[in-house]
Each structure stands twice: as C-alpha cells, then as structure tokens.
Amino acid sequence: MLDSIYVEGAINFFGYPIPYLDVICLLLFIGCMGKSAQIGLHTWLPDAMEGPTPASALIHAATMVTAGVFLVVRCSPLFELSVMARNVVLIIGTCTCLFAATVAIVQSDIKKIIAYSTCSQLGYMFIACGLSAYSVAVFHLMTHAFFKALLFLCAGNIIHATHEQDIHKICISWRQLPFTYVLTWIGSLALAGIFPFAGFYSKDLIIESSYHTSTIAFIICNLVAFLTAFYSWRLIILVFHGINSRNGPIHESGKIMLLPLLVLAIGSIFSGMWGQNLLLINDAAFWKGSIQIHEHVEVGLFVKMLPLFLSILGIVCAYLKYFCNYSSNLHFNRLFKFLYNKWYFDELYNLVFIIPIKFIANFFSRVIDKKIIDYFGLGGITKIVNSCSKGSVKIQTGFVFDYAFIMLLGLISIIMWLIYNNIRF
Numbered sequence: 001m002l003d004s005i006y007v008e009g010a011i012n013f014f015g016y017p018i019p020y021l022d023v024i025c026l027l028l029f030i031g032c033m034g035k036s037a038q039i040g041l042h043t044w045l046p047d048a049m050e051g052p053t054p055a056s057a058l059i060h061a062a063t064m065v066t067a068g069v070f071l072v073v074r075c076s077p078l079f080e081l082s083v084m085a086r087n088v089v090l091i092i093g094t095c096t097c098l099f100a101a102t103v104a105i106v107q108s109d110i111k112k113i114i115a116y117s118t119c120s121q122l123g124y125m126f127i128a129c130g131l132s133a134y135s136v137a138v139f140h141l142m143t144h145a146f147f148k149a150l151l152f153l154c155a156g157n158i159i160h161a162t163h164e165q166d167i168h169k170i171c172i173s174w175r176q177l178p179f180t181y182v183l184t185w186i187g188s189l190a191l192a193g194i195f196p197f198a199g200f201y202s203k204d205l206i207i208e209s210s211y212h213t214s215t216i217a218f219i220i221c222n223l224v225a226f227l228t229a230f231y232s233w234r235l236i237i238l239v240f241h242g243i244n245s246r247n248g249p250i251h252e253s254g255k256i257m258l259l260p261l262l263v264l265a266i267g268s269i270f271s272g273m274w275g276q277n278l279l280l281i282n283d284a285a286f287w288k289g290s291i292q293i294h295e296h297v298e299v300g301l302f303v304k305m306l307p308l309f310l311s312i313l314g315i316v317c318a319y320l321k322y323f324c325n326y327s328s329n330l331h332f333n334r335l336f337k338f339l340y341n342k343w344y345f346d347e348l349y350n351l352v353f354i355i356p357i358k359f360i361a362n363f364f365s366r367v368i369d370k371k372i373i374d375y376f377g378l379g380g381i382t383k384i385v386n387s388c389s390k391g392s393v394k395i396q397t398g399f400v401f402d403y404a405f406i407m408l409l410g411l412i413s414i415i416m417w418l419i420y421n422n423i424r425f
Contacts, residue, residue: 018084025078025085028071029092036068036122039096043345045119049111053156056111057149065118066141069125076134076292090130094217097123099343101227105234106339108166110155113235117191118148120224124206127217133209134291135282139275140206143198146267147190153261154184157253158239167235171242176250181240183261188236190268192229192311200308201272205282207307208299225307229314237322 010017034041045065049056059065072079072089079085100119107113121144128137157180164170174181190197193204207225210217252258275281284293338344395406 019082021078022082022084025075025082026088028075028078029085029089032068032071032126033092034068035071036065036126037096037119038068038092038122038126039099040092040345042096042100042119043349045115046112046342049109049115053111053152053159056115057152057156065122066125066145069122069129069137069141072126072129073134073138073291076129076132079129080132080292086130086132088130089126090214090217093123093126093128093130094214094220095123096120097127097224098220099123101224101231102339103342105227105231106336108168110158110165110167110170110235110239111152113167113231114148114151114155117151117228117231118144120228121148121191121203124203124221124224127221128206128209131206131209131213131217132292132294133206133296135287135293136202136205136209136296138291139281140199140202142275142281143190143202143268143271146264146271147187147198150183150187150261150264150268151191153257153264154180154187157257157261160253160257161250167238170239172240172250173242174240177240177252179252179258180261181236183265184236184240186265186268188232190272192232192314193225193307194229194311195308196269196273198268198270198272201276204304204307205296208303209296211299211303212297222307222310226310226314226317229311230318233315233318234322237318241323 009020011020011023013023030041032038037045048059051059079089097120100116100123104113104116104120107116121140125137125140125144128134128140157177158170158172159165161177161180162170162172186197190199193199203225207218207221210221280286282293282296287293341347
C-alpha cells in the first residue's frame with residue numbers, strides 16, 4: 001500500500017516526471033553526501049584536519065562523518081522502494097571509494113592520509129547501502145570506528161613527539177616510539193582487512209556482496225583494498241623507517257595517552273569476530289525490524305580470499321617501493337600531480353564557484369554599494385535630512401512667545417481644515 005501511494009505521485013523535473021519517493025531518497029542522500037564527505041561534497045574534509053587530533057578521531061570514527069551512512073541505513077525501508085536512489089548511492093560510493101584511495105597514496109600530511117582513508121571507507125559503507133546490505137554497512141561502520149580512531153590517535157602521538165606532520169620530514173626510528181609503532185601496525189592491519197583483524201570481517205563482506213550485483217563495484221572494491229594496504233604501509237615505512245632517523249629528544253607518550261589506544265587496539269583486533277560470531281550483527285534477529293535485512297549470498301573461496309591476497313600484495317609493493325627503494329623505469333609525473341592535487345576538485349570549484357561569486361560580490365561592492373547606495377544614501381538622502389535639520393534648528397529660538405505664536409498658527413490651521421471639509425462634531 002505504501003509503495004503504490006508513493007510511486008503514483010511524481011514531480012516534474014525539467015520536463016521529466018520523477019516519483020516523489022525517488023526525490024525524497026535522493027535529497028536525503030545529498031545531505032548524507034555532505035555529511036559523510038562523498039565525492040563532490042568532500043572538500044571540507046582535508047581542511048578539518050587542522051583541528052586537534054583527538055577531535056579528528058571522534059569526528060572520523062564515531063560521530064560526524066559516519067552519520068550520513070547511519071541515516072541511509074535507518075531510512076532503508078524508504079530506500080528499498082527506490083531503485084534509482086540505491087543506484088545513485090552505489091555509484092557515488094564506488095566513485096568516492098576509488099577517488100579517496102588514489103588521493104591517499106600520494107599525500108604527505110599524516111592526518112590527511114588517514115582522513116582520505118576515512119573518506120574511502122565511507123565509500124565502502126555506501127556501496128553496501130546501494131547493494132541493500134544495510135547490516136553490513138553498519139558492521140563496517142562499527143569496526144571502522146575502532147581502527148580509525150586508533151590510527152588518528154597514533155598520528156597524534158607521532159605529531160606530539162616530533163612536532164611535524166609531513167611524513168617525509170618525520171623520519172624517526174620505530175625504536176623511539178615502540179608502542180605507537182605496534183599500535184599503528186594493529187590499526188593498519190585492521191584497515192587493510194588482514195585476518196583476523198576487524199576489517200577482514202566487515203570490509204570483505206561488502207566486497208562479497210558486490211560480487212553477484214555489480215561487477216564494476218566488485219572490481220573497484222578489490223582495487224581499493226590493494227591501494228588501502230599500499231598507502232597504509234607507505235605511511236608506516238616513511239614515518240618509522242626513515243633513511244635519516246632523528247637523533248633528537250623523541251620519547252613515547254605517557255600512560256594517559258597510551259591507555260585509550262590500547263582499548264582501541266583491542267577493539268581493532270576483536271570487534272570483527274565479536275560482531276559476526278557473538279552479536280550476530282548480520283542476522284535479522286539482531287535488528288528486530290529496525291532496518292531492512294537481506295540474506296547474504298555466499299561466494300566461493302577465491303572471491304573470499306581475493307581481497308586478503310590483494311591487501312598482502314599492497315603491503316609487499318609498499319615495502320618494495322619505500323623500504324627496499326625499488327624503482328621502475330616507469331614515470332607517472334602527470335598522474336602523480338593529478339592525484340596530489342586531489343583530482344583538481346579545489347581548482348574546479350574555484351573556477352566554477354569562487355571566481356564568479358567574487359566577481360558578483362565585487363560588482364555589488366563597487367557599483368551597487370558605492371555608486372548607487374552611497375550616492376543616493378549618503379549623497380542624496382543624507383543631504384536632504386541634513387538641510388531639513390539645519391532649517392528646523394532656526395525655529396527653535398528659545399522664546400515663549402515664538403512657540404505660542406507657532407501653536408496658535410497650528411490651531412488656526414486645524415480649525416480651517418475642519419471647516420473646509422465640513423466636518424461636524
């Protein structure tokens with residue numbers, strides 16, 4: 001009944017009738033795109049990294065950016081009635097997943113690398129939503145909260161110890177920050193989806209869900225699994241295995257900073273097992289009808305193990321490139337520049353939005369404000385008011401008989417007006 005009520009109505013959008021339900025879901029998703037930094041509305045994400053690292057950990061792990069995914073999941077009964085909206089969610093999630101991963105492999109700011117990693121993992125979650133695997137999206141959201149908060153706080157420890165954020169300039173030895181080094185490994189293993197860490201259970205379920213539904217999404221998800229491992233170990237190698245390690249006063253953080261990291265490390269290791277085997281988070285009984293649940297279709301062993309193999313391959317490639325200093329004869333300067341500049345989204349937005357808005361603002365400032373408003377306001381109206389005030393000042397003589405004479409004139413004027421208009425009392 002709900003289906004027929006909503007689908008029958010349509011809105012005219014540039015001559016094309018679009019069902020109300022599709023419009024509602026698409027508008028909801030656009031809000032979620034901005035909230036969860038999906039491609040096209042993601043540009044605020046790198047700038048947000050200027051804030052304190054604990055705030056970044058909260059924003060990226062469990063509060064702000066994940067709220068968009070949570071909203072789509074909670075509105076899953078609505079999205080299930082709109083094939084168009086689910087397809088848009090799938091396309092945007094797939095594009096974001098690939099975009100953010102390709103940008104992360106060339107960034108030099110340690111927090112921006114992890115931030116784009118968040119953007120990429122959110123793309124995975126939206127892929128799950130587009131595939132109607134809503135429980136899997138929440139499962140990955142939960143496990144992601146542990147290892148992403150862990151990675152951000154590890155980055156905070158590194159910045160606290162070195163007062164530097166550029167991974168090419170940090171150059172410390174892992175022996176100088178041994179606990180942070182081990183915890184960064186744990187967070188990266190979970191992020192890359194290495195067994196038995198948390199990401200293996202949640203992220204691989206998303207990739208498996210895409211196998212029977214979308215070939216393109218399946219290929220891109222596996223490619224991003226490779227890139228995720230690659231940029232994670234690029235960060236580890238360049239930060240903790242630098243060629244010219246610092247000999248200065250680098251020291252490990254105190255217990256009060258390490259204790260939360262240990263708690264998050266436990267979650268990064270065991271939350272996947274706990275969610276799948278004890279919570280049974282992917283079963284309909286757990287959700288009790290609060291979201292739409294579709295039975296997960298099992299896949300073959302090769303499809304199951306492919307993301308794990310690609311993640312290990314990404315780690316190996318990162319070691320060959322940055323630890324063993326292996327370099328091929330291939331040069332990708334233009335590609336590197338393209339990725340380093342984040343696909344030129346900032347430049348595109350500057351050209352499309354910033355420059356025209358600045359032009360309009362300057363036009364209103366120079367022409368409308370100064371030449372029109374100031375001329376008629378300050379030059380015209382203000383002069384009239386000023387002249388009237390100077391004239392009215394002359395009436396104020398300070399003598400009582402002058403005021404009495406003016407009052408008498410006023411009274412006579414009122415009486416004459418009443419007589420002229422034949423007004424009877």
